[in-house]
Amino acid sequence: MVATPIDIAQAATATTATLLKWQKSMEERATFRQKWINRAGRFKPHAIC
Secondary structure, eight states, X not given: OOXXXXXXXXHHHHHHHHXXXXXXXXXXXXXXXXXXXXXXXXXXXXXXX
16 A cells, blocks of 8 residues: 555644644643642641741
């Protein structure tokens, strides 16, 4: 099978879409994790000075 320019373009588009979905997923996970870290940080017992 010979890859036509259309085949190559479709494959590139699919790959780009997959990478963008993966990036968005990772950003959402990082944001969620950061929110929990921030929330947990509020309840840390403070050292008595």
